[in-house]
Amino acid sequence: MDIEHTNKLFHDEVRKSVVVWGQVTSIRVVDIKFDIDFSNSAFYLIFTVLDYPPNTDIELNELPDAIRPIAEVKQNLVDAVNKGWFKVKVYKNDGQGGAIASVAEPGSLIELGSREGGQFTHKTGYTSGSMAALGIVMLILTVGGILALLVYVLKW
Secondary structure (H helix, E strand, C coil), rough: CCCHHHHHHHHHHHHHHEEEEEEECCCHEEEEEEEEHHHHHHEEEEEEEECCCCCCCCCCCCCCHHHCHHHHHHHHHHHHHHCCCCCEEECCCCCCCCEEEEEEECCCCCCCCCCCCCCCCCCCCCCHHHHHHHHHHHHHHHHHHHHHHHHHHHHC
16 A cells, blocks of 8 residues: 555545545545554544535535535445445555555544534634725825825925
């Protein structure tokens, strides 16, 4: 197995497995990472599945995998891991395209973090009042700079 040198192929295989067993679209599977445990000849797979955006209307011909609730996706993945169906093809870096099927250990799926059950507001950026004040100060500086230039150049 050579995950580090076949990183792109590994990410594609992980995304494909999560899409198949979680029944989601591939755009919802992001941030794929791994941690290799050489002493146990294993690796830890870490990925993020995005939820469907809240307060968004469902389009007429939307695919079911695109709007599947995150709780159902998690349950699908747990079932696949526990039944031994969740497999990831890990390519060998042998120049011949050889691969090994790595099977997840039953009961090994762990949720590292969740934003379920709450509304998260992120306070970033500036308020409208501070932006208005910035605009007014820039206007005053521009007018002052133009007047200073007129006095200096034209001796006005």
